[in-house]
Amino acid sequence: MGVLPPGDFRNCLAALADDESLTTQMFQYRFSPAQKGLDGHALGNLFITAMADIAGSFEQALIESSHVLAITGRIMPAP
Numbered sequence: 001m002g003v004l005p006p007g008d009f010r011n012c013l014a015a016l017a018d019d020e021s022l023t024t025q026m027f028q029y030r031f032s033p034a035q036k037g038l039d040g041h042a043l044g045n046l047f048i049t050a051m052a053d054i055a056g057s058f059e060q061a062l063i064e065s066s067h068v069l070a071i072t073g074r075i076m077p078a079p
Contacts, residue, residue, distance in 0.1 A: 004058050009075060010044035013062075016071035023069060 010027050017023035027044030038046075051061035051068075062075050 006045045006048040007042070009048060009062060010042060012075045013048075013065055013069055013071060014044065016066075016069075016073045016075070018070040018072075 014024040014027040027042065027047070029043045031038035031041050031043070033039045048058075048061055048065060051065050052058045055061045055064045065071075066075065
């Protein structure tokens with residue numbers, strides 16, 4: 001999809017979110033085969049990918065996602 005693999009970032013966002021339990025469940029949710037086209041995708045990965053498109057970059061997506069999810073701390077991709 002043209003972005004860094006979002007799985008590790010998804011886990012960090014979920015762990016640092018204000019409501020960690022519910023956010024973790026939501027971000028880790030994987031769509032079932034009955035949901036054609038989304039089968040196996042994690043909702044959090046789709047969220048981050050959409051945010052990268054909206055924000056203009058993966059790095060900005062993490063910043064904006066932090067605001068949306070009211071996380072404490074910072075997530076920074078390392079080279």
